[in-house]
Amino acid sequence: DAMVIQNPRYQVTQFGKPVTLSCSQTLNHNVMYWYQQKSSQAPKLLFHYYDKDFNNEADTPDNFQSRRPNTSFCFLDIRSPGLGDAAMYLCATSSTRQGTGELFFGEGSRLTVL
């Protein structure tokens, strides 16, 4: 059973039209991450939540926002998508309290911007 679930799997939007991607997890992990991955590149960290504490990467554009209303859910909001934001968006979780600390990824949300 999937433990990190992302919706939608595929999202098509128009230039400038806001998009929200969601992520839910059943692992009860305290850390949740959003990565952006473009073709043939490694995942790039946008931000992460350590419990309720939000940590933004210095080079993440203001166009990207996130919310974590509870332990299980996390959202990525792209306020005004540009053509350069077309990518796979990966949600991941990890735990600082159990297991071996590795990242668990969802299947990703692939964003197309027209």
Add this chain to the structure above:
Amino acid sequence: RKEVEQDPGPFNVPEGATVAFNCTYSNSASQSFFWYRQDCRKEPKLLMSVYSSGNEDGRFTAQLNRASQYISLLIRDSKLSDSATYLCVVALDNYGQNFVFGPGTRLSVLP
């Protein structure tokens, strides 16, 4: 210098071949090390955690050399299904927050 570097690839090998990937990291304080596998247009999936003593899982062997700051992955008896991109991931602490990804090495196993 990038924090995590990998063999540039791609590696094209015949079925049954043995192939080795190398990864180097710059931060000597790095704590945890992982190899992830990523199929085309899919999410990364954990292949192996890498321990100081080295570890083996079937055809896959991972080694860590802290003194030289490198990690290796050996795949024996390659299968067509091993074709993927292999990502070296380093955690800078044990608090589960600071993961650094290498650029990945692409492997194609040919019939």
